[in-house]
Amino acid sequence: MEQTQVVLEVQNLVKRFDGLVAVDNLNFKVKKGRIHALIGPNGAGKTTTVNMITGDNPQTEGEVLFYGKSISKMPIYERASLGIGRTFQNIKLFSTMTVMENLLIGGQGKTTQNLLKYLANFKLAQREERQLREKAEEILNFIGMYKYKDEQVSNLAYGRQKMTELGRTLMGDPKLILLDEPAAGLNPSERKEFIDIIQKVFENNVDMFLIEHNMDVVMNLSHDITVLNFGCKIAEGDPKSILENEEVISAYLGEGYRKQMKKEAGQDA
Ligand SMILES: Nc1ncnc2c1ncn2[C@@H]1O[C@H](COP(=O)(O)OP(=O)(O)O)[C@@H](O)[C@H]1O
Ligand SMILES: [Mg+2]
Known part of the structure; x- marks a missing residue:
């Protein structure tokens, strides 16, 4: 077996x-x-x-x-x-930032860029940011949050905030x-x-x-x-x-x- x-x-x-x-x-x-x-x-x-x-x-x-x-x-x-991804018992989000911004931060570890590389290769950085944004949009669609993408987190109902946190976790694959x-x-x-x-x-x-x-x-x-x-x-x-x-x-x-x-x-x- x-x-x-x-x-x-x-x-x-x-x-x-x-x-x-x-x-x-x-x-x-x-x-x-x-x-x-x-x-x-x-x-x-x-x-x-x-x-x-x-x-x-x-x-x-x-x-x-x-x-x-x-x-x-x-x-x-x-x-x-x-x-290994996680969500927290007490939500940990940047509440004055938008849903999209919170997801982009969640995906940041995934880009190859650091500041030096960024300065040396602005085009590559731009492309990576675009890819990250597309990925965030896909995830937001998947979890039914796309229409809230430009909302500030603090303005969302609690359930939506929890969903945003899940979205941010998903950005880390x-x-x-x-x-x-x-x-x-x-x-x-x-x-x-x-x-x-x-x-x-x-x-x-x-x-x-x-x-x-x-x-x-x-x-x-x-x-x-x-x-x-x-x-x-x-x-x-x-x-x-x-x-x-x-x-x-x-x-x-x-x-x-x-x-x-x-x-x-x-x-x-
Ligand atoms: N950072 C910490 N410092 C000291 N004690 C802690 C800390 N974190 C948790 N505890 C204690 O450890 C025990 C287990 O806590 P916790 O894991 O939060 O329980 P649960 O999530 O099951 O409610 C509790 O008695 C709690 O007070
Ligand atoms: Mg607990």
Whole structure:
């Protein structure tokens, strides 16, 4: 039988902040062609895990492997150039700039230009900028944001800002995108739109690692789920097995959730 390719693997990952163990000996694998969700209560260590994967805040101990190769000691930009993209729990955009400008900044690492080359070869720089702009337009079309391209980010609804951030991430040609609570703060229609777009990006061969509280989103999108509590993995499996897992219910989902599930399934709670 053919093995599913492993996109991302974390091995014995530990993060300590002074006395606090935020992530405690974490292991999991993200497989190709599967949307992998990381869930758990606030403070469980989810964002810290993403920061160790991207290099934003490296591990205290352990390894991060991307397509089988250790990246744990690489700086952020090097990991990004290998194909690791992310969005942030709290949007990080230049809010006084336009949507287009934010995407162009996201694509900047991709041009060969530095200032010296730029001065030496103005024509080449112009061509690269034109190509970057065309790419940004294509991406904005793809995510349904083209008509907002010249809007200042601060004037956009929150859902549009989140979408802009996804667009900027796509400018880096990611193979894997780490989404840190993409649906938080979105209204139901924005949330549905976001799910559709994530699905569409995924179908274009970009793997997804998703941190999310909204169980609707998690259940709709993910194939595999890892559950964290106090920095430790307490469960792992497909959505159905996670929903039925006693430890997950008591640590995270709560009894109310179990009752709701039973009600929906037509059983007495
Ligand atoms: N930079 C930091 N310095 C000190 N403690 C931190 C830092 N970042 C996160 N923590 C702590 O680590 C734990 C895990 O945080 P975090 O990864 O943000 O959780 P989650 O994303 O699951 O809500 C929390 O107790 C948090 O207070
Ligand atoms: Mg977080």
